[in-house]
Amino acid sequence: MNQSTPPIPAWGIPDPVRGVTGTEPLLAVDDLHVEFATRRGTVKAVNGVSYALNPGETLAVLGESGSGKSVTAQAIMGILDAPQARIPRGRIRFRGTDLLRLKEDARAQVRGRRIAMVFQDALSALNPVFTVGSQIAEMFRVHQGTSRRDAEARAVELMDRVRIPGARQRLHDYPHQFSGGMRQRIMIAMAIALDPEVLIADEPTTALDVTVQAQIMELLAEVQRDSGMGMILITHDLGVVADVADKIVVMYGGRIVENALVHDVYRTPAHPYTKGLLKSIPRVDRKGRELYAISGTPPNLLDMPPGCAFAPRCPYRQDNCTTEAPPLYRIGPTRGSACHYWREVLDGSHG
Amino acid sequence: MSDTAAPRARHAKHAKSFSRPPSKPRSGSSRGGRTAGGAKPASLWSDAWQDLRRRPLFIASAVLIGVILLMAVAPGLFTSVDPYDASTCRLGDARQAPSALHWFGTDNQGCDTYARTVYGASNSLLVGLCTTVATVAVGGLLGLVAGFRGGLPDALLSRVTEVFFAIPSVLGALLILAVFRAGTVWTVTLALAVLAWPMTFRIMRAAVITAKSQDYVIAARALGASNRRIMFRHVLPNSMASVIVVATINLGVFIAAEAGLSFLGVGIQSPEISWGLMIADARPRFLEAASPLLFPAAFLSVTVLAFIMLGDAVRDALDPKLR
Numbered sequence: 314m315n316q317s318t319p320p321i322p323a324w325g326i327p328d329p330v331r332g333v334t335g336t337e338p339l340l341a342v343d344d345l346h347v348e349f350a351t352r353r354g355t356v357k358a359v360n361g362v363s364y365a366l367n368p369g370e371t372l373a374v375l376g377e378s379g380s381g382k383s384v385t386a387q388a389i390m391g392i393l394d395a396p397q398a399r400i401p402r403g404r405i406r407f408r409g410t411d412l413l414r415l416k417e418d419a420r421a422q423v424r425g426r427r428i429a430m431v432f433q434d435a436l437s438a439l440n441p442v443f444t445v446g447s448q449i450a451e452m453f454r455v456h457q458g459t460s461r462r463d464a465e466a467r468a469v470e471l472m473d474r475v476r477i478p479g480a481r482q483r484l485h486d487y488p489h490q491f492s493g494g495m496r497q498r499i500m501i502a503m504a505i506a507l508d509p510e511v512l513i514a515d516e517p518t519t520a521l522d523v524t525v526q527a528q529i530m531e532l533l534a535e536v537q538r539d540s541g542m543g544m545i546l547i548t549h550d551l552g553v554v555a556d557v558a559d560k561i562v563v564m565y566g567g568r569i570v571e572n573a574l575v576h577d578v579y580r581t582p583a584h585p586y587t588k589g590l591l592k593s594i595p596r597v598d599r600k601g602r603e604l605y606a607i608s609g610t611p612p613n614l615l616d617m618p619p620g621c622a623f624a625p626r627c628p629y630r631q632d633n634c635t636t637e638a639p640p641l642y643r644i645g646p647t648r649g650s651a652c653h654y655w656r657e658v659l660d661g662s663h664g
Numbered sequence: 665m666s667d668t669a670a671p672r673a674r675h676a677k678h679a680k681s682f683s684r685p686p687s688k689p690r691s692g693s694s695r696g697g698r699t700a701g702g703a704k705p706a707s708l709w710s711d712a713w714q715d716l717r718r719r720p721l722f723i724a725s726a727v728l729i730g731v732i733l734l735m736a737v738a739p740g741l742f743t744s745v746d747p748y749d750a751s752t753c754r755l756g757d758a759r760q761a762p763s764a765l766h767w768f769g770t771d772n773q774g775c776d777t778y779a780r781t782v783y784g785a786s787n788s789l790l791v792g793l794c795t796t797v798a799t800v801a802v803g804g805l806l807g808l809v810a811g812f813r814g815g816l817p818d819a820l821l822s823r824v825t826e827v828f829f830a831i832p833s834v835l836g837a838l839l840i841l842a843v844f845r846a847g848t849v850w851t852v853t854l855a856l857a858v859l860a861w862p863m864t865f866r867i868m869r870a871a872v873i874t875a876k877s878q879d880y881v882i883a884a885r886a887l888g889a890s891n892r893r894i895m896f897r898h899v900l901p902n903s904m905a906s907v908i909v910v911a912t913i914n915l916g917v918f919i920a921a922e923a924g925l926s927f928l929g930v931g932i933q934s935p936e937i938s939w940g941l942m943i944a945d946a947r948p949r950f951l952e953a954a955s956p957l958l959f960p961a962a963f964l965s966v967t968v969l970a971f972i973m974l975g976d977a978v979r980d981a982l983d984p985k986l987r
Binding site for chain 1: 815878879880882883884885886887888889890893897898901902982
């Protein structure tokens, strides 16, 4: 039954990055491969990832540890560890320019100024020996040559903007004197200081407790609405995504297994992995029942199974799954699923 | 909101550590001092200074070091006797016990031990300070480069330091000093610096490697900082603390080492005065007259102790988390 439909890759070859509208997106990752040379062999962390981001849009990249979501982001930023990491194939186009072909000094012009990043753990991402004020002000001083006084004034403005109470008084405090949520706000302030066109948030709420998580997500969404920048939100928490994101890319084993608009994914997941993720969200109406967990463990990136990487854990597994790697089938105008049996998965979701 | 708890806790902590009172947190002088300080790293140093001057350990060691420094610079303030003038020594007065005239007694040559001890501070301190500056400059700079660059420069420099570590230090110093006929302050400094810089190198390199892989360095890179900026603004300030601490401790050790070399006869030579030399001179007749040995030894110990205490206090002050 599946054989009758020729696999049409969604957002794949020949021109994967044109998205839905056909115009050049703000940022387009195209068939990206990243490998790490280790003593035990080559780790293929990212294997042909493509996604596109338009201005004002939020793209959520979802996946568990080792799925390649952060490595993709680091490749975009150009902060992969140089000697070990290699990018054998792929393009990262930012406003039409392939960042991977730029010289280092041209890339440094983009970093921080046009594409900025928020890190997971703000305590370790802030320099412990400088006050937060001087670290925020540094953004202006390094990139725009602003005078100390002006940079400091703008730092206060930014701290107000990310809702740090008593910004002026706290300018000269050190990172460790702030709570986790406040530190993440400072990280966000630094990232948005130069009005970047793309903001990459790498698990910005993972290190925070739940109430603060919601505040930070709200802040990110608000900052994005105000500035109209594109945002890539990397997370492993489906709950975080629903309110904020427009599109979702689900990654597994260094590949995209599903991409879709957010509400499509929540209504009808088209990949068994996404389905498993959704089922494992704790829900109030299922209180008292055992929480669903996807059985098995993520694949070993040093020794990827042939065929579908998710096959060993997949309830929909058939014989050809372990031999044939599924391409990203185009299953709708805006969505794709890398599962040979996406129809069954979709049907199961309806039923 | 959970976030409001933090400022309160901070103030409580501050009040406890005698830091700025919460009622007027950053007004007037402290704020002005910071902005007037020039380059931004000044805020690190000025904050460390604000903290240092409240530490009893620092005050005690600073007073001691201040007195000894003054002795080194202006010994005439402490004694009217000039021990470099041979006519002040009378052999007939040799090995006298401490008295109102000779506070620390007299030595084998009948010279005033107090005056000699005061004048000895200058050579001892000079060796200690110069050796420390030399090791920090050479070892620190090479350590920063090796740790930050990694790869070939690191491999080469690390092998070179391993060669130095293989040389027993007393033997090495004897060898170097044997090349120069007469031991002076400068040859002793050279010998000690040549043998001691690899340790500073090691500490700097290790600290830089640790700092380099911290998230804030990656974050700084992601926010567009250049290599040079990362090296001097993020890596160096975060690796300096351990080097400064070791340097202050080593300063004391170098002073002691100078005494050791002078004691062995290859260091500073008579008629120059140094504490090590005085101890060496007094040793043969120690049982008859203890004071010519005990007083310079006591000055030596107190000076070394003062620098080690200073190192401790500086380390604590340079770590914002301990403030």
